[in-house]
Amino acid sequence: MGEKIKKLVGVQGDFKTTILPMINYSYANMYMGGAGYIISMYFTVFLTDVVNLSLNQAGIVVMIATVWDAITDPVMGIITDRTRSKTGKHRRYLLWGIPLMMLSYTLMWNSFGLNGKTSPALAMAYFVIVYMLYKTAYTIIGVPHTAMLPELAPEYNLRTQYNSVGYLFNSAGMVPAFGIVVAILAMFGSNDDLTSESKSPFLVIGIVLSIFFGFAVFLTYLKTREPSSLNNKNEKLDIKYIIHEYVLVFKNKSFRQYFFMSLAYQFATGFYANSKVYYIKYLANQYSGYALFNAVAGVAEAAAFPLNYALTMKHGKKKCGNIVTPLMVAGLAIGLIMQSGGSFFWSALMMLSMILYPFGMSGLGFVSTNIFPDLTDVDELITGRRREGVIATFSTLIKKSISGVMAAMVGFTLQGFGLVTGDTVSTYEKTTGSLFEQSDSAVLGVRICVAVIPILAAIISLILLKRFRMTKDDHTMIRAVIATKHKYGCVTLTDEQKKRCEIISGQKMKNTWLGQDNGDGKDHFLDTDENGNYIILIEQKKLREAEVNG
Numbered sequence: 001m002g003e004k005i006k007k008l009v010g011v012q013g014d015f016k017t018t019i020l021p022m023i024n025y026s027y028a029n030m031y032m033g034g035a036g037y038i039i040s041m042y043f044t045v046f047l048t049d050v051v052n053l054s055l056n057q058a059g060i061v062v063m064i065a066t067v068w069d070a071i072t073d074p075v076m077g078i079i080t081d082r083t084r085s086k087t088g089k090h091r092r093y094l095l096w097g098i099p100l101m102m103l104s105y106t107l108m109w110n111s112f113g114l115n116g117k118t119s120p121a122l123a124m125a126y127f128v129i130v131y132m133l134y135k136t137a138y139t140i141i142g143v144p145h146t147a148m149l150p151e152l153a154p155e156y157n158l159r160t161q162y163n164s165v166g167y168l169f170n171s172a173g174m175v176p177a178f179g180i181v182v183a184i185l186a187m188f189g190s191n192d193d194l195t196s197e198s199k200s201p202f203l204v205i206g207i208v209l210s211i212f213f214g215f216a217v218f219l220t221y222l223k224t225r226e227p228s229s230l231n232n233k234n235e236k237l238d239i240k241y242i243i244h245e246y247v248l249v250f251k252n253k254s255f256r257q258y259f260f261m262s263l264a265y266q267f268a269t270g271f272y273a274n275s276k277v278y279y280i281k282y283l284a285n286q287y288s289g290y291a292l293f294n295a296v297a298g299v300a301e302a303a304a305f306p307l308n309y310a311l312t313m314k315h316g317k318k319k320c321g322n323i324v325t326p327l328m329v330a331g332l333a334i335g336l337i338m339q340s341g342g343s344f345f346w347s348a349l350m351m352l353s354m355i356l357y358p359f360g361m362s363g364l365g366f367v368s369t370n371i372f373p374d375l376t377d378v379d380e381l382i383t384g385r386r387r388e389g390v391i392a393t394f395s396t397l398i399k400k401s402i403s404g405v406m407a408a409m410v411g412f413t414l415q416g417f418g419l420v421t422g423d424t425v426s427t428y429e430k431t432t433g434s435l436f437e438q439s440d441s442a443v444l445g446v447r448i449c450v451a452v453i454p455i456l457a458a459i460i461s462l463i464l465l466k467r468f469r470m471t472k473d474d475h476t477m478i479r480a481v482i483a484t485k486h487k488y489g490c491v492t493l494t495d496e497q498k499k500r501c502e503i504i505s506g507q508k509m510k511n512t513w514l515g516q517d518n519g520d521g522k523d524h525f526l527d528t529d530e531n532g533n534y535i536i537l538i539e540q541k542k543l544r545e546a547e548v549n550g
Contacts, residue, residue, distance in 0.1 A: 034173025059411025077393030109206030253506025270406030328360025335451030384513030417445025490519030
């Protein structure tokens with residue numbers, strides 16, 4: 001059975017020592033992928049169409065929680081990097097975050113009878129608080145989980161395999177979560193439209209999904225093992241130290257390239273995700289097919305995985321983004337011409353966009369996820385320290401905060417252009433028996449949010465991707481350089497090796513930890529075996545495996 005699963009997933013290595021640890025680490029991805037997916041699809045429209053907050057008010061809820069998120073993420077990154085524990089720096093936080101996550105996720109989908117029309121301030125205050133609680137829980141779980149990966153998977157291709165299995169588990173979280181939502185909404189008769197009468201099904205959704213996600217995170221805590229961090233040496237903690245830690249991250253040229261590329265990518269996906277429901281419901285008037293459209297989109301994204309994985313393993317971590325991203329742009333471009341109505345042509349065109357966009361979007365997403373762990377090694381080359389928590393902070397902050405900011409910006413934009421939502425629309429349609437027609441200005445606002453801005457951001461991200469320089473050989477060499485430096489206090493590089501380190505880090509060697517000679521005065525070159533593998537990395541791997549298993 002193990003070999004069959006290994007072949008199906010398409011990863012390399014022994015099942016017990018390589019594949020099984022990947023699976024154990026990836027259980028939490030069912031929460032990371034599934035919870036965020038449901039929030040991006042339903043939370044804003046839940047606030048506007050069920051709770052009856054205005055688009056601006058819903059945007060403010062999300063924006064305040066996002067600001068809070070921006071505060072908690074860096075703090076969590078510092079905490080994990082400074083944690084000294086026999087069981088490692090990260091695992092314990094997954095367990096501690098589960099109760100708060102389950103409670104806050106449930107509360108997010110329960111308004112306790114609050115209504116945006118009769119008590120907008122109270123409703124906003126309630127959802128700000130519970131969403132901030134959820135953001136805190138996600139930080140407690142998400143930052144350590146992301147930071148754990150470089151420790152569990154030091155090798156270049158092994159990290160791709162971990163992320164690939166994690167990608168599958170993202171889908172394993174999104175698909176059943178979406179199925180649960182659709183089934184519960186259908187059970188309560190709310191699948192075709194969302195109104196203020198749809199509060200009960202969302203409470204049930206919150207309870208069921210919180211249990212599902214909590215169990216997934218607990219499995220990762222229970223099954224994952226990481227090296228001891230008892231030997232951590234921590235400097236004095238104060239505000240100056242924290243600020244310096246995060247400023248230091250941006251000295252890493254590879255990180256800067258990754259950061260802005262991911263930022264543009266998240267702008268594209270964030271604007272699209274937060275406006276898609278309004279696009280389908282109010283511009284195209286095809287909300288009855290919302291569940292089907294999203295199911296097709298999920299299948300299309302999953303279908304791209306084998307191609308992305310094969311291209312990455314054979315040609316490096318940039319290739320799949322370069323090849324499939326134009327399909328993302330093509331899918332977004334359909335939003336520029338989509339018209340209202342349920343004719344076969346427009347329904348078919350909407351379905352086509354639901355195939356092209358996620359298939360193409362998966363390429364840049366796969367690239368971004370796979371590049372991230374390698375940045376910790378470049379950071380260590382500069383600082384001499386393992387700072388997975390600090391680096392992970394930026395990865396999770398980009399994904400979470402940009403999504404939140406986009407939700408707020410979409411809300412402000414759509415309301416500014418005059419989009420009408422909530423009971424005003426449902427009451428009109430029930431009273432007249434006709435579809436509510438949005439103004440030309442409102443339709444333009446939807447097109448800007450669902451197509452124009454995402455297209456521009458996707459193109460920018462693709463351009464920035466082409467400028468990223470680190471290859472597999474570069475990364476392996478950097479790891480060998482770092483290991484040699486730790487062992488002997490110094491390392492002797494060829495001119496070419498030194499040049500590559502400086503290009504990737506963006507720093508002159510004399511200004512980095514690597515350029516500081518604390519050794520025995522002897523030359524220590526990077527030795528390789530007959531197969532060209534760095535000997536010191538082989539020794540390092542054996543020591544790490546002995547520590548984890550012992």
